[in-house]
Amino acid sequence: MSTPTHPLQIRDYRLVWLARFASVAATTAMVVVVAAQTYQIARTDYGYDTKQAAFLIGTLGLAQFIPFLLLTPVAGLVADRMDRRFVGAASSLLDLLVALTLIAANTLGLVSLPLLFVMAALHGAARVFIGPAISSIVPNVVPADILPKAVATGSIAWQSASVLGPALGGFLLARGDALPYVWSAVLLSIAIVGLLFIKPLPLKPKSTEPPLRQISEGARFVWRERFLLGCVSLDLFAVLLGGATAMLPAFAYDVLHVGDEGLGLLRAAPALGAALVALFLAFFPLSRNVGPKMLWAVAIFGAATLAFALSKSFPISLAMLALLGAADQVSVFVRGTLVQLNTPDEMRGRVSSISGLAISASNELGEMQSGLAAGLFGAVWAVALGGVGAIVVTAAWAVLFPELRRAKTFAPQYRHVIPKEGSVP
Structure with a gap:
């Protein structure tokens, strides 16, 4: 059998790709619609003004982040010690139950703010x-x-699904409140089947160490490796400050006045820019000066966020969102490859969970930060200040973590040896 030269030549990778695409298309549609319904209910049923409603969709991000924070250490250990196919399938099943619950609630007219917050947390x-x-x-x-x-x-799977999911979610929402969740339920079912059809993965050696010690190993490894710490924390703080997506319902309904379908397009624009870059990188991946390119990409992300905030034109707003998505994709590609190749296999689940926590913190806590700022200054200035903050963070990280500037290739750079099972560190 010839050696594969592209991952899509590998059957199991194609199944992973399909599962990722279906899952992301489903969940991004749900997230957009839940945020839109939260904003609309706050404005119509509760009589909130635009600042109060924007603050509420910020707290929706906090509702998603709290379980992420509490469960991340356990999730990484589970991914390292259990069959990763079944872990992914069970998680998608929980999301499927969320979609089915929201189908029923919208069909029966039982949607409420408490229900939306509980579903966001699940x-x-x-x-x-x-x-x-x-x-x-x-x-x-x-x-x-x-x-x-x-x-x-x-990333093509992720970003193309992130284009399709929100755009179709907004389109379906304009035609029926339950329709986006029906779409999500079908796709989540496909994701579950795809994961379960992957061939059995290599068995993990059973550990004799206590679970809490195994959990802490991942955190200690990232903390000791300044290179990994710089990669993970750059995304955490830059996107925490520079996230514009949380405020898109406020921009769609009260700044640009483009309605449900406009919201779907706004939410899809960053993913469109990212998908185009991911498609390019799939055939022409970066290989030189990867660290500096990651830093420049995050700086461009901040500048595009600032330009979006100040725009009053729907086409220009779409273009800026696409640009920030493209820049973010370069950063995601470099960081994702560096983290995977700079982590031993026995630690990948735990380190990936820490990286995932940073991403979630940057997204969900970024929504909370944007909501608080919007409550004080309005959505426009909240996003503008966040874009400036992302640029400042990038400059600071270039100084604080010179390892990132010096990263010329993806070659592994971790220095510390992971203790063997039962050994004394």
Whole structure:
């Protein structure tokens, strides 16, 4: 059998790709619609003004983050010690139950703010397990020499689904409140089947160490490796400050006045820019000066966020969102490849969960930060200040973590040896 030169030549990788695409298309549609319904109910049923409603959709991000924070240490250990296929499938099943609940609630006219917040929290709990599980499967089914292509090709699944999911979610919402959740339920079912059809993965050696010690190993490894710490924390703080997506319902309904379908397009625009970059990187992956390119990409992300906030034109707003998505994809590609190749396999689940926690913190806590700022200054200035903050963070990290500036290739750079089972550190 010939050696594969591209990950899509590998059956199990194609199944991972399908599961990732279906899951992301489903959940991004749900997240957009839940936020839209939260904003609309706050404005119509509760009589909130635009600042109060914007603050409420910020707290929706907090509802998703709390279970993510509490369960992340357990999720990483589960991904390292249990069959990652089943962990991903079970997590997708929980998201499927969320979708079915919201189908019923919208059909029966029982949608309320408390229900939407509870469903958001359950979605956060599901996401904390599926992320480390799926990302940790890829290095087990793809040779290391084509792993950068696998990361970029996986990003195509993620980003193209992130274009389709929100756009179709907004389109369906304009035609029926339950329709986006029906779409999500079908796709989540496909994701579950795809994960279960992956061939059995290599068995993990049973550990004699206490679970809490195993959990702490992942955190200690990331903390000791300044290179990994710099990669993970850059995304955490830059996107925490620079996230514009949380405020998109406020921009769609009260700044740009483009309604449900406009909201879907706004939410899909960053993913469209990211998908185009991911498609390019899948065939022409970066290989030189990867660290500096990641830093420049995050700086461009901040500048595009600032430009979006100040725009009053729908086409220009779409263009800026696409640009920030493209820049973010370069950062995601570089960071994802560096984290996977700079982590030993026995630690990948735990390190991926820590990276996932940073991503969730940057997204969900970023929504909370944007909501608080919007409550004080309005949505426009909240997003503008966040864009400036992302630029400042990038400059600071270039100084605080010179390892990132010096990263010329994806070659592994971790220095510390992981203690063997039962050994004394």
